[in-house]
Amino acid sequence: MDSAIAQKTWELENNILTVETPDPSSDSIFYYDVAAQAKFQQEKPWANDPHYFKRVKISALALLKMVVHARSGGTIEVMGLMQGKTDGDAIIVMDAFALPVEGTETRVNAQADAYEYMVDYSQTNKQAGRLENVVGWYHSHPGYGCWLSGIDVSTQMLNQQFQEPFLAVVIDPTRTVSAGKVEIGAFRTYPEGYKPPDDPISEYQTIPLNKIEDFGVHCKQYYALDITYFKSSLDCHLLDLLWNKYWVNTLSSSPLLGNGDYVAGQISDLAEKLEQAENQLAHSRIGPLGPPRKKEESQLAKITRDSAKITLEQVHGLMSQVIKDILFNSVRQSSRSQNDQSGPEPMIET
Amino acid sequence: MASSSSSGLTFKLHPLVIVNISDHYTRVKSQLSLPPSLTSTSSAATSNNNNNNSNGGENNQNPPPRVYGCVIGVQRGRTVEIFNSFELIYDPSTRSLDRSFLEKKQELYKKVFPHFYVLGWYSTGSDAQESDMHFHKALMDINESPLYVLLNPAINPAQKDLPVTIYESELHVIDGVPQLIFVRSSYLIETVEAERISVDHVAHLKPSGGSAATQLAAQLTGIHSAIKMLNSRIRVLHQYLVGMQKGDIPCESSVLRQVSSLLRRLPAIESEKFQDDFLMEYNDTLLITYLAMFTNCSSTMNELVDKFNTTYDRHSRRGGRTAFI
Numbered sequence: 001m002d003s004a005i006a007q008k009t010w011e012l013e014n015n016i017l018t019v020e021t022p023d024p025s026s027d028s029i030f031y032y033d034v035a036a037q038a039k040f041q042q043e044k045p046w047a048n049d050p051h052y053f054k055r056v057k058i059s060a061l062a063l064l065k066m067v068v069h070a071r072s073g074g075t076i077e078v079m080g081l082m083q084g085k086t087d088g089d090a091i092i093v094m095d096a097f098a099l100p101v102e103g104t105e106t107r108v109n110a111q112a113d114a115y116e117y118m119v120d121y122s123q124t125n126k127q128a129g130r131l132e133n134v135v136g137w138y139h140s141h142p143g144y145g146c147w148l149s150g151i152d153v154s155t156q157m158l159n160q161q162f163q164e165p166f167l168a169v170v171i172d173p174t175r176t177v178s179a180g181k182v183e184i185g186a187f188r189t190y191p192e193g194y195k196p197p198d199d200p201i202s203e204y205q206t207i208p209l210n211k212i213e214d215f216g217v218h219c220k221q222y223y224a225l226d227i228t229y230f231k232s233s234l235d236c237h238l239l240d241l242l243w244n245k246y247w248v249n250t251l252s253s254s255p256l257l258g259n260g261d262y263v264a265g266q267i268s269d270l271a272e273k274l275e276q277a278e279n280q281l282a283h284s285r286i287g288p289l290g291p292p293r294k295k296e297e298s299q300l301a302k303i304t305r306d307s308a309k310i311t312l313e314q315v316h317g318l319m320s321q322v323i324k325d326i327l328f329n330s331v332r333q334s335s336r337s338q339n340d341q342s343g344p345e346p347m348i349e350t
Numbered sequence: 351m352a353s354s355s356s357s358g359l360t361f362k363l364h365p366l367v368i369v370n371i372s373d374h375y376t377r378v379k380s381q382l383s384l385p386p387s388l389t390s391t392s393s394a395a396t397s398n399n400n401n402n403n404s405n406g407g408e409n410n411q412n413p414p415p416r417v418y419g420c421v422i423g424v425q426r427g428r429t430v431e432i433f434n435s436f437e438l439i440y441d442p443s444t445r446s447l448d449r450s451f452l453e454k455k456q457e458l459y460k461k462v463f464p465h466f467y468v469l470g471w472y473s474t475g476s477d478a479q480e481s482d483m484h485f486h487k488a489l490m491d492i493n494e495s496p497l498y499v500l501l502n503p504a505i506n507p508a509q510k511d512l513p514v515t516i517y518e519s520e521l522h523v524i525d526g527v528p529q530l531i532f533v534r535s536s537y538l539i540e541t542v543e544a545e546r547i548s549v550d551h552v553a554h555l556k557p558s559g560g561s562a563a564t565q566l567a568a569q570l571t572g573i574h575s576a577i578k579m580l581n582s583r584i585r586v587l588h589q590y591l592v593g594m595q596k597g598d599i600p601c602e603s604s605v606l607r608q609v610s611s612l613l614r615r616l617p618a619i620e621s622e623k624f625q626d627d628f629l630m631e632y633n634d635t636l637l638i639t640y641l642a643m644f645t646n647c648s649s650t651m652n653e654l655v656d657k658f659n660t661t662y663d664r665h666s667r668r669g670g671r672t673a674f675i
Contacts, residue, residue: 030380071544100461128437239553247579311642328618
């Protein structure tokens with residue numbers, strides 16, 4: 001009874017909308033209505049409202065493909081295209097495919113190289129029965145968060161001029177693995193010179209020092225869209241059954257081992273930020289600060305948040321290691337006396 | 351069709367392939383069947399669909415379509431790992447495989463994933479059929495021993511196991527004539543960490559973000575369910591062994607051997623070096639926690655001092671700063 005109440009509270013806290021198990025009749029999202037799509041394309045309702053598209057629905061398949069591709073690139077940025085359709089103010093991403101270009105600083109030019117590949121691929125897809133068009137592109141930012149850099153913004157603005165409707169998605173595979181949840185963001189840029197009427201509050205994310213300037217300069221030129229995921233009834237069924245074989249992988253995963261470099265990088269970045277903050281605080285000690293600015297947190301507060309986040313991830317990783325140790329290594333120890341503590345002893349008394 | 355494979359290869363299947371095949375099938379199926387809102391007979395069709403839920407929502411008119419495609423991956427020694435798949439055009443009635451399409455697609459995928467080779471093909475259906483052998487033979491010039499991955503798309507709520515089977519072909523002499531037949535092989539599900547997280551994310555729709563407490567809850571729930579699974583499996587084994595001991599179940603020495611070897615593998619690691627490394631990692635994490643606490647404390651201190659300054663400076667405007675600090 002208690003657990004039921006706890007679960008309900010948790011769900012409420014997190015605005016979890018219970019997705020009813022999709023039954024076959026709701027698989028209609030997979031149907032591609034050529035006529036309706038063509039009509040929508042002609043009407044162009046987005047031409048008048050820069051904020052027209054508000055939501056993104058990503059299929060399970062597209063998400064899986066994008067995350068796997070992003071991770072396979074390691075620390076190199078990779079990119080690809082997404083296929084799908086539109087539905088009112090939502091863009092639906094049904095599938096994604098990788099492009100054979102390596103991410104460099106001159107990625108704008110690389111797009112031209114990828115066109116041939118894209119045309120070939122789209123052609124073969126249409127032959128094989130996938131009728132959707134390209135609705136966006138995705139790329140990865142390994143280790144430095146989901147946002148659009150200066151080059152990304154200009155690429156996307158170009159795309160939104162000529163290839164509407166188009167969406168930009170950014171995935172961070174390193175943070176995904178480190179945090180244990182998918183780091184993904186979907187964006188659309190505002191047209192040149194357009195000022196958004198209100199300042200949407202975006203979710204805070206930590207950005208490494210060497211990129212923070214790039215982020216700050218351009219962060220007002222685009223907005224983020226809400227992302228939801230969907231899957232077919234068959235997918236649902238298969239994923240449920242997959243758990244029967246999958247639980248082994250959950251237990252055997254060791255997030256700490258794979259991400260050592262990333263964590264070390266984050267900590268050194270934090271150290272640099274601390275130094276900067278120290279300078280800033282030293283200068284502002286002269287005289288009281290003006291009316292307290294409630295919106296912007298001081299640098300130190302941001303650093304605290306970042307350090308808390310990194311610590312959390314580390315602790316989670318260590319927790320699973322300790323659990324595994326207790327499960328699989330403590331066999332012989334049950335025969336010893338109860339007072340004999342053989343596991344690692346915590347150094348802090350709580 | 352024989353029931354066990356003797357080739358000795360281990361197969362590893364990635365979940366991406368399964369989701370790929372399922373998506374292909376759902377797509378083709380929904381393109382064929384009428385969408386619910388467009389035609390006048392649709393309401394009858396959808397209500398029938400709801401009634402026929404156990405059939406996997408089959409269209410009343412035609413049997414579920416079969417889709418065909420190619421699986422690609424890597425073969426290293428005796429391990430065959432299937433990473434990805436793509437669709438193919440194949441007409442079962444004329445038994446014609448679109449060669450140029452296959453080659454084109456292969457080329458495209460080679461550009462992006464240069465290490466992957468064509469390992470075999472996939473299809474949907476409930477059982478391997480004789481006609482599948484033609485497709486199989488057609489692929490044999492690309493890969494001498496292709497795999498056949500079969501997915502059963504019928505949604506059966508009572509099913510406990512994944513409806514995916516992998517078949518290999520073996521040359522057997524039947525009635526004096528050497529023939530190729532399909533033999534089933536067992537496979538493992540293999541994954542990389544990122545794939546696992548996204549599958550988890552989609553399967554259980556874990557909350558992203560939120561307070562630290564919810565993240566902790568999510569993490570622990572995941573581990574808890576995995577351990578629950580482990581526990582139930584061990585209980586089954588235990589019951590089986592108890593039954594064997596009582597004599598209800600006939601003694602099977604191969605199973606006993608496997609159980610004993612499993613037990614002998616515990617404890618998993620017990621060397622000194624492991625303890626050292628483990629404790630080092632533990633200490634590192636504690637150190638990070640300590641540092642984070644420090645940062646938190648200094649930030650709070652800083653805010654307190656700022657507030658102090660703001661409060662007390664108001665009284666002594668003249669003469670600059672005579673207040674604290």
